[in-house]
Amino acid sequence: MSDFTPKSDFLRILQERGFIHQCSDFAGLDALAAKGDVVAYVGYDCTAPSLHIGNFLSMMMLYWLQQSGNKPITLMGGGTTRIGDPSGKDETRALRTIAEIDANKEAIKGVFAKVLKFGTGKTDAVMIDNAEWLPELHWIDMLRDVGRHFSVNRMLSMDSVKLRLEREQEMSFIEFNYMIAQSYDFVELSKRLGCNLQMGGSDQWGNIIMGVDLGRRMGTHQLYALTTPLLTTASGAKMGKTAQGAVWLNADAFSPYDFWQYWRSTEDADVGKFLRLFTILPMDEIARLEKLGGAEINEAKKVLATEATALLHGREAALAALETARITFEAGGTAADLPTVEIAVSELEAGLGVLSAFVKAGLVASNGEARRQVQAGGLRVNDRPVTNPQVALSPADAINAGAIKLSFGKKKHVLLRPV
């Protein structure tokens, strides 16, 4: 793949930005892309009420696809999520209820419009849901029309299955069928929308290539597969995990400020990679930023944070996060729009213990943890370390923008605002 020189803008951009892990046929796909004839889809599971940062990567591929004159499809997995994808998982997840899946689907839908332009034009993005066809299929017809093209021998050798078998972990029949459903989707989309490419993470390679194969056997036009590398940080950790959990894309699950902070904390060694994947800055600009050494690389991290946040949450929110961070970390002040928790004045007047104040602010989980953090020197009130767990806060402490500034560690700050 690295020795292949694409002629199409689409593959050239993906390649130079580091999106490509595997492709079923570079030359064939390149020829289609050069003509603007690629119709590509990415499927999104409805397992949670928000997509996460891993999905952001595939959204960026769809973005470049559209920018280079091709057509993106976002497939909501309203049907496949009812089965549950075993890929990359070493045990069965609990089955989700249909109501839960539908609710997740509604919550997820909105995010794509941030990056893609939807509509009816040739290169406009289209959203479709496999719940439109999968639940309607008939068992026997399905077996005759589709099932006969699948070799169980081959299915057993797929990584997603093999892994379970080797580890002697249970795999139920419903999960075993996931790849059939996903393969069928690819064929269905090729018929309905002329889709000819499916993209996804590297763990989807097996599922995607099964679809390519099924298409050939069922006589569709040629289908292609393209996957992205598994995202890890330079020190080897899986990307997208924080103390609070996953890095969600929906603002109500993970605020633009937190999102900005996530990128700001990137390891030095990852800055260039992430700039290429998660911003749309020109390559020469990225090359310049990447060269910054020592403390200067912090400038590059700010650009990364702001550009990535602007892409997802809009420039205004990104600049606000940048400014909040500047005041908080560089000017040593108190930004008025730090995360804020309201508290009744009466409670403050009665004397609120520091420990419970930190619990109320959501910075620590329990008084016990707060107590331990006081020991460790991790808590601060109005930027002054808490040394005595007994002290109480009063309205007189509301000296920062009319609120009490509580800090946990170096990075987490909350304003406790009396109301």
Added chain:
RNA sequence: GGGGGAAUGUCCCGAGCGGCAAAGGGGGCGGACUGUAAAUCCGCUGGCUAAGCCUUCGUAGGUUCGAGUCCUACUUCCCCCA
């Protein structure tokens, strides 16, 4: 259907002669050093109205002054035989 084994601190793995809030890792969090990075070092990693009290070892009973540890039944998982 028969025989054998396993379930531990709700993030994971994992020790645990009847005295156990329970060894040790990993992960995570905090501190120091730095640059809101990495690496390194140190501390913490059940709850509370906190020198005390309460709740934890698959579930429910039992033996015992005392049970994660012993007994019984049940649940789930794994292995072997049919």
